[in-house]
Amino acid sequence: MTTSTGRCLCGAVTFTATPRRGMHACHCDTCRRLSGGVLFSVDCGDSVKVTGEVATYASSDWAVRQFCPTCGTGLFWRSNDGTTTMVSAQAFDDPAAFALEDEFCIESKPATYALAGERPRLTTDELYARFAPPQD
Numbered sequence: 001m002t003t004s005t006g007r008c009l010c011g012a013v014t015f016t017a018t019p020r021r022g023m024h025a026c027h028c029d030t031c032r033r034l035s036g037g038v039l040f041s042v043d044c045g046d047s048v049k050v051t052g053e054v055a056t057y058a059s060s061d062w063a064v065r066q067f068c069p070t071c072g073t074g075l076f077w078r079s080n081d082g083t084t085t086m087v088s089a090q091a092f093d094d095p096a097a098f099a100l101e102d103e104f105c106i107e108s109k110p111a112t113y114a115l116a117g118e119r120p121r122l123t124t125d126e127l128y129a130r131f132a133p134p135q136d
Contacts, residue, residue: 008073013052017044022101027109
């Protein structure tokens with residue numbers, strides 16, 4: 001796998017990461033509010049190395065969102081167990097390197113847009129089954 005680089009808008013936060021696969025599109029309410037639209041991200045596992053300070057917001061019981069405290073650029077979704085970091089695709093220096101692989105939370109997608117092409121489209125329940133901790 002190839003290591004990729006990226007940064008926030010102002011350059012105060014830079015990172016290197018090794019993407020596991022292609023790009024994902026999330027339509028959940030949280031991602032849409034965070035990004036102002038569809039959030040495109042790339043799963044980089046635990047390979048992300050950050051230079052600079054990030055601010056952290058606990059957005060669920062199993063993950064945090066991280067962003068640049070200077071310019072506000074949303075950069076990372078990290079699972080609390082540290083095994084998964086989804087990096088905002090547009091924060092990479094070469095976002096065109098990632099093909100759109102699948103879509104998440106498809107039932108939350110507004111009717112005002114649709115992404116062209118055939119690909120897996122997971123529901124919120126299917127997505128949570130991947131990331132949410134088991135319920136006791």
